Amino acid sequence: MHRKLLCAVAIAMAADAALAQESELEQLKRRVEELEKRAPAPAPARGAGTNAFNPDISVILQGTAARLSQDPSDYQITGFAPTGSEGAPPRRGFSLGESELVITSNIDPYFRGQLVAALTPDNALEVEEAFFQTLALGKGLTLKGGRFLSSIGYQNPIHQHAWDFQDAPLPYKAFLGGRLNDDGVQLKWIAPADLFVELGAEAGRGRTFPGSDPNRNGAGLWTLFGHVGGDIGDSTAWRAGVSYLRASPTDRAFDDFDAAGNPVTQGFSGRSSMWIADFIAKWAPNGNASVTNLKLQGEYFRRTEDGTLSYNGAPGDYSSRQSGWYAQTVYQFMPRWRAGYRYDRLSHGSVSSGVGLTAAESPLLFTDYNPSRNTLMVDWSLSEFSRFRLQLAADKSRAGVTDNQVLLQYILSLGAHGAHTF
Amino acid sequence: MRLLLALVLAVAALQSQAALNILACEPEWGALAKELGGDKANVYVATTALQDPHRVEARPSLIARARNADLMVCTGAQLEIGWAPLLQTQSGNAKIQVGQPGYFEASSAVSLIEKPGTVDRSLGDVHPQGNPHMHLDPRNIATVAGALAERMASLDASQAAYYRGRAQEFLARWKEAAARWEKQAAPLKGMPVVVYHKDLSYLLNWLGMREAGALEPKPGIPPSTAHLTELVETLKRSPPKAVIRSAYNDPRPAEWLAERAKVPVVLVPYTVGGTDRAKDLFGLYEDTISRLLAVAS
Numbered sequence: 225m226h227r228k229l230l231c232a233v234a235i236a237m238a239a240d241a242a243l244a245q246e247s248e249l250e251q252l253k254r255r256v257e258e259l260e261k262r263a264p265a266p267a268p269a270r271g272a273g274t275n276a277f278n279p280d281i282s283v284i285l286q287g288t289a290a291r292l293s294q295d296p297s298d299y300q301i302t303g304f305a306p307t308g309s310e311g312a313p314p315r316r317g318f319s320l321g322e323s324e325l326v327i328t329s330n331i332d333p334y335f336r337g338q339l340v341a342a343l344t345p346d347n348a349l350e351v352e353e354a355f356f357q358t359l360a361l362g363k364g365l366t367l368k369g370g371r372f373l374s375s376i377g378y379q380n381p382i383h384q385h386a387w388d389f390q391d392a393p394l395p396y397k398a399f400l401g402g403r404l405n406d407d408g409v410q411l412k413w414i415a416p417a418d419l420f421v422e423l424g425a426e427a428g429r430g431r432t433f434p435g436s437d438p439n440r441n442g443a444g445l446w447t448l449f450g451h452v453g454g455d456i457g458d459s460t461a462w463r464a465g466v467s468y469l470r471a472s473p474t475d476r477a478f479d480d481f482d483a484a485g486n487p488v489t490q491g492f493s494g495r496s497s498m499w500i501a502d503f504i505a506k507w508a509p510n511g512n513a514s515v516t517n518l519k520l521q522g523e524y525f526r527r528t529e530d531g532t533l534s535y536n537g538a539p540g541d542y543s544s545r546q547s548g549w550y551a552q553t554v555y556q557f558m559p560r561w562r563a564g565y566r567y568d569r570l571s572h573g574s575v576s577s578g579v580g581l582t583a584a585e586s587p588l589l590f591t592d593y594n595p596s597r598n599t600l601m602v603d604w605s606l607s608e609f610s611r612f613r614l615q616l617a618a619d620k621s622r623a624g625v626t627d628n629q630v631l632l633q634y635i636l637s638l639g640a641h642g643a644h645t646f
Numbered sequence: 647m648r649l650l651l652a653l654v655l656a657v658a659a660l661q662s663q664a665a666l667n668i669l670a671c672e673p674e675w676g677a678l679a680k681e682l683g684g685d686k687a688n689v690y691v692a693t694t695a696l697q698d699p700h701r702v703e704a705r706p707s708l709i710a711r712a713r714n715a716d717l718m719v720c721t722g723a724q725l726e727i728g729w730a731p732l733l734q735t736q737s738g739n740a741k742i743q744v745g746q747p748g749y750f751e752a753s754s755a756v757s758l759i760e761k762p763g764t765v766d767r768s769l770g771d772v773h774p775q776g777n778p779h780m781h782l783d784p785r786n787i788a789t790v791a792g793a794l795a796e797r798m799a800s801l802d803a804s805q806a807a808y809y810r811g812r813a814q815e816f817l818a819r820w821k822e823a824a825a826r827w828e829k830q831a832a833p834l835k836g837m838p839v840v841v842y843h844k845d846l847s848y849l850l851n852w853l854g855m856r857e858a859g860a861l862e863p864k865p866g867i868p869p870s871t872a873h874l875t876e877l878v879e880t881l882k883r884s885p886p887k888a889v890i891r892s893a894y895n896d897p898r899p900a901e902w903l904a905e906r907a908k909v910p911v912v913l914v915p916y917t918v919g920g921t922d923r924a925k926d927l928f929g930l931y932e933d934t935i936s937r938l939l940a941v942a943s
Contacts, residue, residue, distance in 0.1 A: 333745060333746075336735060359734075359743050362739065364737070364739070412738065414709060414738050417710060418707075419710060420706030420707055422709075452706075454710070455705065458694055461706065461707065462706075506703070506705075510694065510696040511697050512697045514701055515896045607767075607867050609767060641728060643732050644701070644732070
């Protein structure tokens with residue numbers, strides 16, 4: 225009896241064990257299957273070799289095909305001294321734009337660095353940006369040093385390949401030579417508030433316009449800027465700001481011709497100060513920009529220059545109050561397709577010369593002409609990394625002539641994913 | 647004197663009550679942070695369920711929130727590559743930088759699927775570390791919840807027990823709910839569906855559903871007529887049960903295809919806030935499953 229019972233128990237136990245084993249086996253099987261379905265164990269983000277620390281690298285390729293009714297090589301903005309840097313429309317026919325090489329990475333827990341080198345179509349290498357930026361100051365403070373795009377205005381810190389039009393607005397061309405990227409330092413503070421409040425200051429050498437790259441100790445150009453911004457519901461985001469720039473150029477010279485066609489050289493020394501008011505608003509249904517979205521952007525510039533103007537070596541008092549503005553809107557009406565319109569205008573304002581220079585002697589500076597421009601564009605982006613653009617413009621930068629421009633442009637980005645700057 | 651003392655005490659009390667400021671990159675992590683943080687955490691969510699997390703910009707309001715955050719909770723795996731790094735570098739906040747305890751990447755706690763063998767942009771906007779949309783597998787939520795609670799506990803040590811307690815309580819409820827969902831979703835097993843973007847892969851994987859095609863020709867590339875026409879032909883041979891789109895997707899391509907393939911379109915919330923019922927993580931899963939079940943039979 226006992227033996228029978230024991231036997232039965234033993235059999236039952238064995239069966240149980242077998243059953244248990246089976247279910248364990250099944251469990252294991254299932255787990256293996258599950259694991260197989262998942263990816264292999266998370267591998268290091270990048271190769272574990274020495275190149276794991278390679279910085280993020282991206283390259284921007286650009287080019288244009290242009291049809292211009294005026295010769296771009298004699299481009300000028302009437303009423304405004306040439307800035308000595310890019311500003312003219314691209315060459316007629318096919319031309320390569322600036323190829324940009326962007327290298328960026330964290331340096332250590334305290335700093336990040338970025339290099340933006342532009343390979344210009346005439347085979348020159350230009351350092352657009354090369355700066356370090358602090359990461360660990362805290363309290364909303366960030367310090368930047370090196371060569372960088374100044375944070376004044378709205379469009380100034382945005383790289384050219386991310387602009388909504390092929391070229392810079394007229395006030396940027398006339399007052400900043402396209403954009404300000406001085407050598408210097410920047411300190412920026414973000415207020416501890418839910419509303420975005422940014423205050424900053426920059427000191428630089430005054431390497432480019434409106435500076436004159438003076439050979440002296442200390443800062444030749446400095447700026448102050450403040451921006452506020454926020455959201456209106458889920459659909460709209462905005463930012464507005466005011467910036468101030470002061471430069472002390474010494475003999476900021478340029479060559480020109482008088483009304484009779486004789487070559488003349490003029491140079492400004494003194495104080496150049498400028499105010500910029502900027503505004504940007506972006507709208508997308510529910511904040512989802514993938515199908516449709518709208519962008520409104522505008523900036524107003526007001527510049528005062530006081531000092532001396534030398535005319536073929538002979539100095540005389542000079543003062544000017546000039547202004548300019550632009551407004552533009554870009555609408556994405558369906559995925560991949562955007563259309564935009566821009567109007568820009570410069571006001572020659574009041575220009576006075578102590579020695580009585582007139583339009584006969586300096587037709588470029590002494591004029592009652594107000595340059596303006598109308599621009600239309602349509603662009604098509606197959607993906608986030610490629611964009612093709614058609615831009616039409618009626619450019620009245622030069623007194624008395626309208627430059628009708630048709631531009632076809634491509635902008636392609638290779639490598640690391642770009643930043644979605646507001 | 648007594649007044650002064652009262653004032654000092656009041657200020658001290660206020661300071662000790664100061665909650666952990668959390669900036670969540672996506673609504674799912676905002677909801678999870680609220681579950682774990684209770685009234686000890688101030689949670690701000692950077693995006694909504696109607697926004698594509700790939701395509702967000704570093705708006706001024708987000709920089710302002712990043713400035714004050716003690717903890718930034720993101721998905722990682724390059725989902726926010728276009729904007730989270732800008733929030734870090736622009737905010738002047740040392741706490742939320744990469745490598746600091748104040749920056750938490752949910753994807754680093756789980757193993758990602760669909761890790762591409764080759765990484766090349768000709769494959770679309772691929773993510774080298776794998777598919778980042780991993781919050782639609784409840785097992786991942788559970789793993790992330792544990793890791794996030796530990797992170798919150800280490801950042802705010804005075805409330806460590808509170809966060810851990812809430813995590814335990816959440817995980818108990820979550821595991822029970824997940825078991826229930828798996829049972830409910832049994833009829834979905836093997837169901838072929840067309841998706842919009844590769845953002846539902848974890849859900850399909852978890853429920854054993856089958857992806858019969860995607861509206862996007864390549865990840866991150868908007869649907870084109872050529873691709874959709876081709877897809878209609880493919881689907882004729884093996885018809886799907888439905889076309890699924892996430893709340894933030896453009897409805898038109900899904901409707902266009904569904905009409906031609908003669909199948910219904912199912913809208914899923916994708917994340918918290920995507921539909922009225924998806925008020926929290928539980929609602930997100932419940933609504934997703936019930937919407938899928940509605941077309942399963």
